[in-house]
Amino acid sequence: MSLQEVFYPRAVAVIGSVAEGKLGYVLVRRLLEGGFKHIYAVNLKAQGVDQVSGFRSVQEINAAVDLAVIVSPAATVKSVMEDCGRAGVKAAVVITSGFAEAGNATGEEELKQMAQHYGIRFVGPNCAGILNMHHNLVVTLEALPPKGSITLVSQSGAVGGLVMSAARERGLGFSKFISYGNGADISVIELLRYFQDDPETRVVALYIENMKDGRVFIKTLQELTQEKPVVVIKSGRTGTGQRAALSHTGSMAGSDAVYDAALRESGALRVESIEEMLDLCQGFACLPPPKGRRLLIVTNSGGPGVMAADKAEEVGLEVAEPGPGLKEKLGAFLPSHAGMRNPVDLTVEGTAESYRRILVEALQEYDAALALYVGTPYLEAMPYAASIVEAAKESRKPVAASLAVGSDIPQSLQLLQEHGMPNFTSGERAVRVLGRMADYEKYRAGLRPLPPVPAALGSLPGEGPLLEPEAMQWLKENGLAVPEFCFAASRGEAVDSCRRLGYPVVMKVVSPEIIHKSDHGGVVLDIDGDTVAGEAFDRIREAARDKDFRGVVIYPMLKGGREVLLGLSRDPQFGPVVVFGLGGIYTEVLQDIALRVAPVDYDRAMEMIHSLKAFPLLKGIRGQKPADLKALADTMARFSRLPFLYPEVQEVDLNPVFVFPEGLVIGDARVICRRRSD
């Protein structure tokens, strides 16, 4: 079944005490005030509220109750669910807490099984309820925003309350709200899928602290963002925040860098504050999408124009001067001091009509406009608001308004709102919204499906690290460029191998007990003849005398090229993750790293390469030849498939990889396996 019965029930039963002041009482009252008609109260005393009748059990109700709202004590919820099941209830919202979040995982599991037995889908437990403004369904204590097209999905009830309370103040309309709490049955993923097809939802706002099934989440989110913008707060960004989240939800968040990469990949727009979330939702809900990044700013005051121009550059919008044709048109009616620059500064002499004409003319050339108006307390802003509305209607391009100070600001903002136009608190906030909207359009235009996850191909031996020759052999079999190499278990074999490979060579110890080979005298470089080769073998064997010495691996000496690092690891939420950097100080000291959820395809690998701050070093500076970026991206794509082809792979480090002007070769490899059951 879909979640239709959750959001569009025919009748609702509120189960729990409805004594005045009790949660059940307040919920019944709110349902009534919201205008919902078919409400029943269920409690031990069969007590009703006003025109709402009371029953002892849901089964006694002589009507088709689709949705049960459960607020009775935790210990009773299971049997309440049974009553609901017998009465043919299809869905429930379990507001009651005291389950997994309080250490009672068993109670939650039993509740889930009971619901499953009767085919009941439920929200919660431990949630703040739901809201469907298009069905007059108010099943929450949180503040009510006006009816509109934004849907909020929140892991935290209180954050939901804050968002809707702020939305109410702004007059910003919502379609649905759902606080999914512990998400024992209906998960955030299922909700995102549902809202993808919900015609009453135009924008999705999402608050999460942590989650399961990271990969399904990304995929679902990407499908959703193809249809609708999604604005996300993922809190627990820092160690302090994660500790706080752990203590109140009982689940670990995983690395924020991985969340961030995953959200970016899925096209969701991450924000950090509720204000920014609402600004962005307001932009998406009200403004047409910008087709490009060229922004015109019109203002009647210099300072606020400068601040908006600063922000525009920061978010990557172009505040370029008007072209010659437009300049001529504007010159026909603008005073000369307005300068026909961008921002167009009309000064205090700017009339409402000049705002309108500039916007209409300029929007034939620009992709979006910001109309800034700062008045004084004794002047009317209304004519300006009316002009801006008119220009926006005529141009059908996004016009973000920021009107402030005037004798009639409330009425002026009301006028904007009536025409579905947002007014932003400042030009900077408006510009930030236009920038993110342009980002979203660009993402959507260039959308590429996630690379398919390859099926398992083979298996690797046991647990722990592979020996280096094994690792190199395995990489070679998987199409990665490893250097020629030989394994040698004795001095004689070693000298023969060196000669066969051709001097100079490098020799490294092979032992399952030695990981940091250089630190243990296990590496000899630049071996240039048989005698040195024999001595090198002896020295390495001597250094490893207390270890499980298996022999040495020998390579031709590699030189030149740019050194990079490729890494694979597993994130608890998102699984395999691939990391790329220039290694050494670039990675360790400057933390100049690109990270993505694996696998990545060629294009994504190329984006990772370009995203490094030190990218110019790969491209070549001061006349250096560029490193072979194509070979590198190709290698990254192959490399990132390994943990799927070989599910035992826990961690891989290729460090360094030598990238030459043509081709590349892996200089060292560390491969760690896990047990299959992990």
Add this chain to the structure above:
Amino acid sequence: MSLQEVFYPRAVAVIGSVAEGKLGYVLVRRLLEGGFKHIYAVNLKAQGVDQVSGFRSVQEINAAVDLAVIVSPAATVKSVMEDCGRAGVKAAVVITSGFAEAGNATGEEELKQMAQHYGIRFVGPNCAGILNMHHNLVVTLEALPPKGSITLVSQSGAVGGLVMSAARERGLGFSKFISYGNGADISVIELLRYFQDDPETRVVALYIENMKDGRVFIKTLQELTQEKPVVVIKSGRTGTGQRAALSHTGSMAGSDAVYDAALRESGALRVESIEEMLDLCQGFACLPPPKGRRLLIVTNSGGPGVMAADKAEEVGLEVAEPGPGLKEKLGAFLPSHAGMRNPVDLTVEGTAESYRRILVEALQEYDAALALYVGTPYLEAMPYAASIVEAAKESRKPVAASLAVGSDIPQSLQLLQEHGMPNFTSGERAVRVLGRMADYEKYRAGLRPLPPVPAALGSLPGEGPLLEPEAMQWLKENGLAVPEFCFAASRGEAVDSCRRLGYPVVMKVVSPEIIHKSDHGGVVLDIDGDTVAGEAFDRIREAARDKDFRGVVIYPMLKGGREVLLGLSRDPQFGPVVVFGLGGIYTEVLQDIALRVAPVDYDRAMEMIHSLKAFPLLKGIRGQKPADLKALADTMARFSRLPFLYPEVQEVDLNPVFVFPEGLVIGDARVICRRRSD
């Protein structure tokens, strides 16, 4: 004279038309509404407004007019000033525009001379007026905030209007406002000095786009920040913003990086938005200063607590768990699920009394607290507000409140306000304020006066670049570590010099026409004997055959050590600026640079060294010996004095400087001189 007559005039004359709807009319009405008593109108028709009498000239007024407010047309302002002068007026606010900002620099200069002639100090021209809430003096059309302790100094009138309008909405009290416009007479610097001693000003808010006299500005600002916090918006941060600022003020801003360094040095707190400016002003105006960075968060809801904890880590506040003693105290009255972590999460069961007790107990251990409360629309927030007020009074430490959603939020916020406590829109914004307040306290505690600017010591020849041996000699004379070197004009001299210095050596061309020596075959490295030395000389002379060849400079070959770069340049606003970095890709590609206004002393130089992202490379990684940071800081301090000792110095680059585990030596030097008159 001080600016006392500007802000505390006995009587005010408004000069300009007072016909209804005219600027003069509105100003007289606002003065009246503000409660100011001694007002006169001066205009051609001798027209009055209500009880305010009209006169044809100021000289006709039979009272001591201290302040003239001039709104008459630009062409009349000079003669109005003369009238004022003859009448004994002491100060004026010239609101009229049409002077330097509109290309009429002559008119502004004449106005200035007229005022000087009569000893009149004036604000403007082209300004939005002034405000003194403690003297009922309303000489502006901008919105009126309540009376309080914040003073706003703004280059932009409109930004002033926005700030005060937003302050009015928050109920945030202001002491004075001044829009200084073109600042022809009374400059921002003089204003900052005045407010340093103004007992009615507790916090200064400052909006600037550009300025003159950067050095006096820093010094003045530093003196002010020793007494009072200063919150600054400096717009024109980006190229786009600077272009916008140029077009409406007619003056160039200079590099934002230099402004940023100067503001930091002076202890001012830079913010980017009006919201953040007001948040911070509110914190400083209302809360006691935090003595450290340990923050306790108490909340009744998890999600908002997590978001606040994230922000706390970002701004460098410590959200550590309570110590064992405090845990025991809290355990005595807290429910077990509150967990006694930090944030302390009381959940929906948290009572107002538990907020109070936690805050009082915790603030004996912590430096500051955030009290987060998110209610529902049917619950009262007032008991919580009352508890928070009580706890703050008892603890005398900063308690930032963020209360939201409730049946009585307006009244609850009113209660906070009555007790001088701010309520922040979100926990994150509150935390950001506490973080900046702690920054300010730390700055003030560690305050060091600016290093003295040394007097000119000598002079350098002519314009343009010095020859390298001259540059090295000059650096040596100024106590900087240059290598041994010889100048040689002939092959024979060159070989002799090489031998004297001891092989290996490096030889470089000396020619005023060759700047990039390597690019012109003008550098030969690793010369290891007489023959090679002679050939090197010939080769260099041959490569420079079309140039003004003077000879070669010879150094011992320098090797090892960490390479860094030191630079000096001149900023149009702030004068000499010193730059430090690791050179090469660190500077060019990664832009890892430290910049300060020169001169810097040893401690400041050391801070610059530590501020680089790549600092660990200097400190030594992987067992490397650390570079001699003391020698480096000492060199930087000496180096940064050069442009003061030698006023002809325009630009100096020492690149590279080799820093060894002991000592350092300059590898190459480029010194460019300017004409003395510059």
